[in-house]
């Protein structure tokens with residue numbers, strides 16, 4: 001074994017020397033500025049140096065029950081430490097601290113399979129802010145924020161997750177006692193999935209169909225107590241439990257919940273938007289979709305906090321490993337090359353690096369728009385809500401589905417060792433792949449964006465004067481634009497993405513009209529076009545991502561060497577996705593068959609140009625080794641020693657002969673069984 005480690009560390013050190021730009025400068029860009037990098041590191045040092053937050057036995061060797069018990073112990077220690085930090089430091093806002101620990105992946109170093117407290121912060125508190133009156137906010141936020149109560153968000157049921165108008169839990173107003181009566185009429189009406197619901201939370205926001213004066217007014221949010229605050233016993237009429245093992249998130253304590261005529265006071269209905277008066281009169285808000293506000297918030301934070309962050313981890317591991325792993329021959333008789341020399345390996349890694357930066361730039365846009373629209377909503381201005389909803393839906397869907405596919409590719413790029421739990425790919429993948437489904441299943445979200453696009457297409461001439469920035473290309477669109485000459489410039493590539501989106505939206509809209517003329521109902525015409533409809537949402541989203549990334553590379557305040565790297569990644573992102581959908585570009589944009597060879601050549605040039613900087617670029621994500629938690633991806637490149645050390649943590653290796661030999665194997669082999 002002597003010498004292996006030196007060779008690997010030399011390989012990775014050589015990569016760092018080759019780098020043509022300052023990794024530290026790119027880290028500052030990634031974090032959003034020097035100051036933010038400093039703050040992130042400060043928090044990392046504070047949490048990751050604490051021995052109480054470290055575990056000696058890897059999580060995967062514990063039983064399901066032990067995992068839960070450990071998760072509660074660590075969550076309590078961790079969140080206590082966060083409170084201590086916030087008490088003694090006012091330089092970093094509470095929001096930034098929570099973003100960093102829950103979304104910025106610092107938390108994964110403490111509890112890699114997820115926190116049972118996450119939904120309390122990510123959904124319960126935001127729902128109270130978005131849906132509660134001032135008095136309700138004052139009461140519930142202070143209780144939740146001070147951790148007097150532990151809460152979750154219970155919307156999904158066994159029978160319905162997507163179609164929330166179809167939820168079955170009822171909440172019927174009784175004016176005699178001024179109470180609501182919550183009830184689960186069927187097995188399929190049981191709440192199913194909420195994080196922390198099983199045994200961790202004693203309160204929840206519950207979404208239920210509101211009935212008053214014999215009329216149903218659709219789903220509304222209610223704050224419901226589930227467990228006694230002292231004994232933690234479920235309250236009368238509450239049936240509660242945990243839903244069992246899952247592909248991942250096995251420390252999150254996802255639960256189920258049913259109600260048997262449970263009474264709650266009238267003021268537990270969150271009444272910022274819709275109200276029920278004492279006598280049972282229902283007062284409706286301006287827009288019934290305001291009840292869906294928390295979902296928009298989570299979709300917005302998932303783009304960067306889950307998709308970009310998990311993909312960045314995966315590609316850091318795979319790129320560093322590809323710099324130290326040597327295999328096969330490039331030329332006969334020559335030493336085995338680093339596997340990153342293979343062009344096919346570069347094709348697995350570098351588009352994923354480019355995608356991380358692309359997602360990040362769109363996530364920043366989305367977060368800013370979310371904040372500005374939220375301010376407008378508070379003033380009663382709902383004009384920009386449809387655009388925010390449409391962009392949050394497609395960006396959540398595309399960022400998580402790209403990350404899902406690319407994390408798997410990164411794992412494949414590590415060969416057999418990528419399959420080891422110690423590579424950390426299983427946890428990264430299982431955390432990310434859940435996001436394809438939760439907070440709106442991706443196909444369903446793409447169809448929401450498509451609905452907005454088809455409507456925008458039909459109104460593009462009428463509204464062209466006031467059309468929003470993300471849709472301007474539709475009113476600018478001229479079908480004859482596909483006869484423009486092709487060139488391999490960034491502005492031309494961005495134009496091609498817009499042409500594809502506009503051309504496909506036009507086609508889909510016309511197809512729906514054609515089917516309706518043929519006698520289809522509009523719903524049937526929609527369903528019969530829905531494969532293409534999901535594709536228009538993707539095309540719109542890609543065009544948006546490319547535009548946003550291009551603009552970011554132009555305005556970023558960075559040195560020329562760093563800008564050059566960003567420009568290469570932006571071009572790689574565009575060329576990669578163009579070639580993946582080359583048929584669409586041939587049909588709907590000005591790309592011609594005779595231009596495709598040049599685009600393929602450009603892809604090869606870009607891969608070669610990025611190759612010397614690859615390790616430097618992933619270093620700029622600046623993941624602490626404890627966060628990456630990977631034998632293959634640690635900073636020093638000591639891959640083989642770490643794989644070996646991790647294998648020796650297996651409890652099976654604690655004894656030379658396992659007792660099952662004496663009990664079963666020996667009698668079996670001796671014919672005595």
Ligand SMILES: CCCCCCCC/C=C\CCCCCCCC(=O)SCCNC(=O)CCNC(=O)[C@H](O)C(C)(C)COP(=O)(O)OP(=O)(O)OC[C@H]1O[C@@H](n2cnc3c(N)ncnc32)[C@H](O)[C@@H]1OP(=O)(O)O
Pocket residue numbers: 095098099100102103104118119121122153155156161162163164165195289290292293295296298301302305306385386389438439440441444448451452455
């Ligand atoms: C502070 C720290 C931060 C740290 C960062 C942390 C990082 C993260 C860490 C860890 C996260 C893990 C934690 C999360 C775990 C997961 C939680 C859950 O999963 S909770 C359940 C989610 N459930 C869904 O999302 C259901 C999906 N279904 C729906 O949303 C709806 O049912 C939908 C949209 C599919 C259909 O709803 P319809 O049937 O009522 O609506 P239609 O008829 O299609 O449309 C009516 C109109 O409403 C608009 N609309 C629909 N949704 C809207 C919305 N949300 N806002 C505004 N308008 C909307 C539409 O655009 C349409 O508009 P027109 O009529 O065309 O103008």
Ligand SMILES: Cc1cc2nc3c(=O)[nH]c(=O)nc-3n(C[C@H](O)[C@H](O)[C@H](O)COP(=O)(O)OP(=O)(O)OC[C@H]3O[C@@H](n4cnc5c(N)ncnc54)[C@H](O)[C@@H]3O)c2cc1C
Pocket residue numbers: 119153154155156159160161162163192193194195249254434437438439440441442443444447
């Ligand atoms: C890890 C995890 C954590 C979660 N946490 C929470 C939580 O804290 N709180 C909570 O309330 N919920 C939570 N959920 C539930 C989650 O939000 C739902 O699972 C999700 O919204 C999808 O709904 P569903 O399971 O009913 O899928 P379904 O809607 O049944 O989807 C099944 C298939 O049907 C298709 N489909 C459904 N409707 C349509 C349509 N209209 N058009 C085309 N195709 C359609 C989908 O594309 C999919 O292929 C969580 C889920 C997971 C996996």
